Amino acid sequence: AQSVAQPEDQVNVAEGNPLTVKCTYSVSGNPYLFWYVQYPNRGLQFLLKYITGDNLVKGSYGFEAEFNKSQTSFHLKKPSALVSDSALYFCAVREGSGNTPLVFGKGTRLSVIA
Amino acid sequence: NAGVMQNPRHLVRRRGQEARLRCSPMKGHSHVYWYRQLPEEGLKFMVYLQKENIIDESGMPKERFSAEFPKEGPSILRIQQVVRGDSAAYFCASSPGQGVAYGYTFGSGTRLTVV
Numbered sequence: 001a002q003s004v005a006q007p008e009d010q011v012n013v014a015e016g017n018p019l020t021v022k023c024t025y026s027v028s029g030n031p032y033l034f035w036y037v038q039y040p041n042r043g044l045q046f047l048l049k050y051i052t053g054d055n056l057v058k059g060s061y062g063f064e065a066e067f068n069k070s071q072t073s074f075h076l077k078k079p080s081a082l083v084s085d086s087a088l089y090f091c092a093v094r095e096g097s098g099n100t101p102l103v104f105g106k107g108t109r110l111s112v113i114a
Numbered sequence: 115n116a117g118v119m120q121n122p123r124h125l126v127r128r129r130g131q132e133a134r135l136r137c138s139p140m141k142g143h144s145h146v147y148w149y150r151q152l153p154e155e156g157l158k159f160m161v162y163l164q165k166e167n168i169i170d171e172s173g174m175p176k177e178r179f180s181a182e183f184p185k186e187g188p189s190i191l192r193i194q195q196v197v198r199g200d201s202a203a204y205f206c207a208s209s210p211g212q213g214v215a216y217g218y219t220f221g222s223g224t225r226l227t228v229v
Contacts, residue, residue, distance in 0.1 A: 009154075034217055043118070043205055043220035044157075090157065101147055101170060102207075102218060106156035 002027040002095045006105035013081045014113050021076040021108045023065075023091030033074040034092040034102065035065055044090060050074060061085070081112045116141070118208050119188075120221035127196045127228050135191040135224045139208030146189045147218060148181060151203040160204075163189060196228045 003026045013019045025031055032051055036044040048059025055067040065076045074091060088109050092102040119138040127133050139146050148160040162170040163183035174181065178196075183189040193200055203225045207218035 036220075041222075041225075043120075043222045044207075044218075046217050046219070049217055101159045101162050103159065104149075104157040106154070 002031075002093050002100065002103050004091050004093050004103055004105035006089075006091055006108045008108050009106070010109045010111065012111045012113060015083055016080050019078050019081040019085070019110065019112070021089050021091075021110060023074045023076065023105060024072050025074060025091070025093045026072065027093060027095045029095045031072075031074075032094040033065070033067060034094075035059065035063070035074075035076050036090045036092065036104075038088040038090065038107070040087075047076070047089075081110075083112050083114050086110055086112045118143075118206055118219050118221035120204075120206050120224050122224060123222065125224055125226045127226065129197060129228055130195050133193040133196050133200070133226055133228075135193075135204050135206075135226070136188045137191070137206030137208075137221060138188040139206075140210075140219050143208035143210050143219070145209045145211065145216075146183050147207045147209075148189075148191050149205045149207065151205060151223070157205065160191070193226075196226075198228045201226055201228045 005024045034049045035047040038044045047063050048057050050057045050067045058064045063078050088107045090107045091105045094102050121136050146163045149157045151157050159173040161174050161181045178194045180192045203223045205223045207220045209216040209218050
């Protein structure tokens with residue numbers, strides 16, 4: 001069965017500093033990996049995805065993520081954090097076959113402090 | 115081009131009543147997914163539907179919960195005889211196909227409160 005782990009419930013970073021939100025996954029086949037962001041009282045918004053190709057994926061709002069197959073990780077990064085990046089971030093995985101739905105991690109709350 | 119529309123945004127029900135949550139997918143999307151979000155638990159998959167078919171209901175509780183996606187109209191998540199533990203945010207997502215490369219587009223959710 002596929003699963004996602006986000007080991008940090010909360011990440012605090014100062015504005016202007018780089019940020020990393022961690023994600024590791026487990027699938028039996030090829031992974032298809034996604035990051036979503038959720039602002040208060042809103043639905044999830046797509047940030048980026050890894051399907052194949054370059055391990056470094058660039059997405060919306062200056063975010064990027066690096067796929068590392070040997071470490072089964074897909075950490076979300078941004079070189080310089082903004083206060084407006086403060087939100088709940090979800091990593092998700094689909095296994096590379098059939099109709100399997102997206103499986104989400106528990107989420108990591110990012111707080112960017114001015 | 116409206117996104118995924120969910121209504122109502124907020125729903126209050128007394129214990130024992132029925133809750134009906136509606137989801138209209140994005141135009142051109144024929145795949146609908148329902149997720150439940152509980153505090154500190156993240157998003158839990160409930161059910162995956164295509165028009166008139168339930169594809170995967172492995173995340174649905176065995177009793178009181180049902181879902182449909184008729185040929186015409188929105189997808190409906192129905193909770194009968196609600197209990198306090200059903201209080202949560204319920205999100206619907208849609209995608210244009212079943213290929214694994216498709217991400218989902220989410221609605222803003224329905225927040226169910228059982229009193």
